[in-house]
Amino acid sequence: MQYHLDGFRSGDPAIAQPATLPDHKPEKVDVLIVGCGPAGLTLAAQLSAFPDITTRITERKPGPLLVGQADGIACRSVEMFAAFGFADQVMKEGYWVNEVAFWRPGTDASLIRADRIQDVEDDLSEMPHIILNQARIHDFYLDIMRNSARRLTPDYNRELVSLQTTDDTDHPVIATFRCLDDGGTETIRARHVVGCDGARSTVRKSMGHDLKGEAARQLWGVMDVLAVTDFPDIRLKAAIQSADQGSILIIPREGGYMVRMYIELAELQGDERAADRNVTADMLIEKARAILDPYSLDVKEVAWWSAYEIGQRVCDGFDDVPENERGLRIPRIFIAGDACHTHSPKAGQGMNVSMADTFNLGWKLAAVLRGQAVPSLLDTYSAERRAKAKELIDFDRDMARLFSAKPKNHAQAAQFQSYFKKHGRYTAGVETRYDPSLITGDDRFQHLATGLIVGKRFHSAPVIRLGDARPMELAHNFKADGRWRAIAFAPAGDTGQPNGPIATLCQHLEAAIHRYTPAKADPDSVIDLRAVFQPSHRAMNVNDLPKALLPRKGRYGLIDYEKAFCPALNGPDIFDLRGIDRNQGALLILRPDQYIAQVLPLDAAAELESFLAGFMQPA
Secondary structure, X not given: OOOOOOOOOOOOOOOOOOOOOOOOOOOEEEEEEEOOOXXXXXXXXXXXXXXXXXXXXXXXXXXOOOOOOOOEEOHHHHHHHHHHOOHHHHHHHOEEOOEEEEEEEOOOOOEEEXXXXXXXXXXXXXXOOEEOOHHHHHHHHHHHHHHOOOXXXXXXXXXXXXXXXXXXXOOOEEEEEEEOOOOOEEEEEEEEEEEOOOOOOHHHHHHOOOOEEEEEEEEEEEEEEEEEEOOOOOOOEEEEEOOOOOEEEEEEOOOOOOEEEEXXXXXXXXXXXXXXXXXXXXXXXXXXXXXXXXXXXXXXXXXXXXXXXXXXXXXXXXXXXXXXXXXXXXXXEEEOHHHOEEOOOOOOOHHXXXXXXXXXXXXXXXXXXOOOEOHHHHHHHHHHHXXXXXXXXXXXXXXXXXXXXXXXXXXXXXXHHHHHHHOHHHHOOOOOOOOOEOOEOOOOOHHHEOOOOOOOEOOOOEEEEOOOOEEEEHHHHOOOOOOEEEEEEOOOOOOOOOOOXXXXXXXXXXXXXXXXXXXXXXXXXXXXXXXXXXXXHXXXXXXXXXXXXXXXXXXXXXXXXXXXXEEOOOOOOHHHHOOEOOOOOEEEEEOOOOEEEEEEOOOOHHHHHHHHHOOEOOO
């Protein structure tokens, strides 16, 4: 975290200097977010980084979430939290899922542990799989918003009544709210509205979209309990399939004592809904005991419980532009999270995919609103995220079916375990790959960095920062600030010397970077250029670096010494870990959401300029 750029200031550096706010709760905004769930707060936290973007976020409930339904946080989401600056807090408080136990019927139908495996494969991510109450994730986002220059806070007790699009070219969307605290109404006009208002989304209904799909008609219960048991794997994630009583998924919760249980109940008949069964907490406890038999379960306290039916549904589109009008008008209304896709909770993807939706959307809205990108950039949100939602629906359907299957023999019982192992990378959130598009290139030069795949998230690796010899993960330098990244991996023998490959690249890129950078802004405010060299940091001299890697910033023209890196001292270095060609080097272009847009040769400055010109606006 960098600070003191524009002069010394005491106090907490995470609290930004307040922007000049003519109206704290303006009636006209750039972005209106409806819903304070994980999707809405991810978007609000990201937009709060831009003092020049006016944002409001509303919520029907009277205050912040206290007890969250979701708790599973995939490795990729923790990587994203690092970009927001609170990954360390999540890892400190959360339960780390290190291993998974699989239990199934033995020859006499009693439960036996069939296997116990590592949850996350080696080098899948520098981050663990975490279990933490959704409400705590909300707290961290709310802190970021509150500490931002905009001092953004939600408007609670606001129920969206109607949403209309007008011919107004400035703020075309009109949202009308019922104020549940005082009985009045409020109208907000917005350039863009994002509905993060759940499966019964009013925003989605106003667009004329429907969630399409079928429910599995399987009833499940879930409860967070403090219990005493002799089941040996109660502090491990455990998938238990009994012979004839159904299945349980055990998820240990943070704090060392609480445990979440997903409990299979019965199939729903006809038009039955979950509420028709009048499920109680006592019913869930008795069912859990039956499945765990012969092990005992003495529940001392139920902290939270619910019953639900499994269903997988997805919308045809995630914005308000029909496909036959795509490119003819700008998307004004978007939906994200449960508003556009729903699925079962057992794969642990709901909150994670919802946050990924708006992490994808937020930087695009910011770029268009700030005049940095063409409006057609917004079309990529629905295209990219709907494709990922459909993949999730297919995966979730198979996962739910296999988990509820009544195993008739050893081979059938082992099928779920095999499926879990095979799809571990998917549940960790690292398998998402975006197709070639306006903002994602092809794989012509993939051979230059075989472990950094175009369209996938940047897979971090340990490095040492040259300026201060600090060991760190390279990706942890990339914050949720809307900037593109250009990362140059130097070929062998290059230390940044004049006329070398890195110095030549920097010289060529300076003109392209300057073209998209506002006149009085810092040189890295739009495109952040960094380099990784092969020699040890002790064998290099920071003063030998090209000036583009020592940019002068702020009102004093202070030098930024945090642009150059070298391999870690111990173990395989980043060039080996990520398959980077040591002789030729490589240039990586990262989107603001940390996905790899291009892998190029170091002499491909012209190709990069052509790529950027496809969607960026000159300053």
